[in-house]
Amino acid sequence: MIAHLLVRQTIQILFVIAMAPLLAGWIRQCRAWLSNRSGAGLLQPYRELFKLLRKQPVVAEEASMLFVATPYVVFAAMVVAGAMIPMITTRLLLAGAADAVALAGVFTMARIFAALAAMDLGTAFGSMGARRTMLVGFLAEPALLMVLFTPALISGSTSLVVIVHDLARHGVILYPSMVFAAAAYVMVTLAENARLPVDNPDTHLELTMIHEALNLEYSGRYLALIEWSAAIKLLVYIGIGAALFLPWGITQGPGLAGLPMAYALLVAKLAAAGTGLAAIETLSAKLRLFRVPEFLGTAFLLAVLGLLVRYLFGH
Amino acid sequence: MTTLASAIHLLAALFLLAAFAMLSQRRLANLITLYAWQGAILASCIALAAYATGSAHLYASALLNALLKILLVPALLRSLARRLDVQWDRESLVQIPTVMLIGLGLVIFAFNAALPIAVPGAAINHATVGIALAALLLSLLMMILRATALSQVIGFLALENSLIFAATSVTYGMPMVIEFGIALDVIVGIFILGVFFFHIREQFDSLNIDRIEGHHE
Numbered sequence: 049m050i051a052h053l054l055v056r057q058t059i060q061i062l063f064v065i066a067m068a069p070l071l072a073g074w075i076r077q078c079r080a081w082l083s084n085r086s087g088a089g090l091l092q093p094y095r096e097l098f099k100l101l102r103k104q105p106v107v108a109e110e111a112s113m114l115f116v117a118t119p120y121v122v123f124a125a126m127v128v129a130g131a132m133i134p135m136i137t138t139r140l141l142l143a144g145a146a147d148a149v150a151l152a153g154v155f156t157m158a159r160i161f162a163a164l165a166a167m168d169l170g171t172a173f174g175s176m177g178a179r180r181t182m183l184v185g186f187l188a189e190p191a192l193l194m195v196l197f198t199p200a201l202i203s204g205s206t207s208l209v210v211i212v213h214d215l216a217r218h219g220v221i222l223y224p225s226m227v228f229a230a231a232a233y234v235m236v237t238l239a240e241n242a243r244l245p246v247d248n249p250d251t252h253l254e255l256t257m258i259h260e261a262l263n264l265e266y267s268g269r270y271l272a273l274i275e276w277s278a279a280i281k282l283l284v285y286i287g288i289g290a291a292l293f294l295p296w297g298i299t300q301g302p303g304l305a306g307l308p309m310a311y312a313l314l315v316a317k318l319a320a321a322g323t324g325l326a327a328i329e330t331l332s333a334k335l336r337l338f339r340v341p342e343f344l345g346t347a348f349l350l351a352v353l354g355l356l357v358r359y360l361f362g363h
Numbered sequence: 364m365t366t367l368a369s370a371i372h373l374l375a376a377l378f379l380l381a382a383f384a385m386l387s388q389r390r391l392a393n394l395i396t397l398y399a400w401q402g403a404i405l406a407s408c409i410a411l412a413a414y415a416t417g418s419a420h421l422y423a424s425a426l427l428n429a430l431l432k433i434l435l436v437p438a439l440l441r442s443l444a445r446r447l448d449v450q451w452d453r454e455s456l457v458q459i460p461t462v463m464l465i466g467l468g469l470v471i472f473a474f475n476a477a478l479p480i481a482v483p484g485a486a487i488n489h490a491t492v493g494i495a496l497a498a499l500l501l502s503l504l505m506m507i508l509r510a511t512a513l514s515q516v517i518g519f520l521a522l523e524n525s526l527i528f529a530a531t532s533v534t535y536g537m538p539m540v541i542e543f544g545i546a547l548d549v550i551v552g553i554f555i556l557g558v559f560f561f562h563i564r565e566q567f568d569s570l571n572i573d574r575i576e577g578h579h580e
Contacts, residue, residue, distance in 0.1 A: 228376065342459055
């Protein structure tokens with residue numbers, strides 16, 4: 049039994065780590081197609097990662113241990129988050145290890161380390177990026193928790209396994225509360241992953257950048273790890289969304305027979321979500337930084353409305 | 364839980380969302396578009412209620428609402444905005460996130476007030492009373508907080524939308540004569556207010572209401 053769980057857990061972790069750059073490549077390719085460019089191909093993120101991994105990293109003399117440790121901490125946090133989410137099967141070794149609230153905590157820990165490391169060297173861009181990340185983070189986190197509470201209320205538990213199990217059993221019913229929560233979740237995902245209305249992932253040197261400002265001092269394998277964990281974070285966020293709002297095809301049974309089908313469905317969901325993300329990014333312009341609180345305030349509002357509507361309708 | 368009831372609930376939730384969106388929108392053109400969307404949601408809600416109860420007069424009401432609130436009134440408002448040359452509401456003293464939080468408070472109040480009526484499973488539309496009450500309070504809030512006369516009028520029209528919504532959810536619509544009367548009133552009201560706007564602007568050189576408050580004598 050334990051061996052079974054271990055096998056599933058290992059496959060899921062490997063899948064998350066290996067597929068994340070492909071998802072990033074797919075989104076870039078979709079964006080290229082949507083803006084009438086041919087694009088660099090699906091495998092470009094892998095090429096970039098291998099190039100960075102082969103290069104010698106340069107670390108400033110003033111850098112402390114924190115600066116060097118952060119890429120590993122962030123990468124590990126994202127892998128742990130990816131391991132906990134029942135996006136393929138609810139029977140995982142680590143699935144019971146943490147609930148939705150702890151999951152938000154794992155993301156916050158990664159963010160705090162990234163912000164501290166950016167401030168470590170005392171460069172202007174680094175501290176500016178750190179402050180902006182924390183601004184976005186402290187606004188996005190309550191919205192994320194509110195989004196997670198709506199399905200938690202429906203199923204009566206904050207454990208992701210119970211939530212997915214319960215929602216998958218109900219079948220296709222369009223809960224009004226879940227529609228609100230899903231809309232809020234999309235907005236939180238855009239903000240947390242530094243996607244377009246909040247941050248432009250294409251720019252590398254710009255005064256308004258958020259994610260890139262954190263990584264300016266990193267090079268070589270450290271930068272590779274940071275970029276890789278950003279890709280994993282996006283995959284994990286889409287995975288949580290797929291598990292909460294489209295829980296179909298997630299296997300509940302003890303056997304390994306349903307797994308290939310579940311993986312195929314997850315790949316289809318990821319591809320669809322990636323296309324949607326590319327479409328959102330192509331259609332929207334970057335917000336001014338001081339409009340970001342309004343954007344995330346709207347996400348919070350939608351999530352709370354979802355909760356309230358659930359209380360009113362009782363479903 | 365039938366599909367029909369959950370569809371009506373979903374539309375009701377979207378109706379509330381449209382009210383919130385109007386509350387937070389500063390651009391007049393977008394505000395009018397949102398008003399049209401709210402009208403569309405209202406009309407489809409009435410149509411679903413008509414399908415559920417099989418009453419012919421609700422179908423007529425849905426058609427009337429659709430004509431009036433998706434086509435006629437937004438067109439009138441757009442032409443008014445163009446001729447008055449207003450595109451933006453002035454930045455209000457209350458910040459948008461604060462307005463949203465006040466709105467959330469109102470929604471909580473309205474839902475609490477409606478909970479005794481909205482016993483789950485009593486009748487398909489009863490839970491929507493809370494939504495109608497909340498949307499009503501939100502439109503009132505919009506009328507209070509807006510600075511220009513045109514957006515206050517849009518708030519007033521949204522108020523009328525919520526009233527029709529409440530009437531549909533509580534009593535499955537009003538008698539046909541009354542609905543025609545209200546529809547006529549809305550159109551006449553917009554015409555009169557349109558003329559009024561031009562007078563306000565000629566007199567005070569602005570559509571901002573607080574300019575008028577200085578002229579008490």
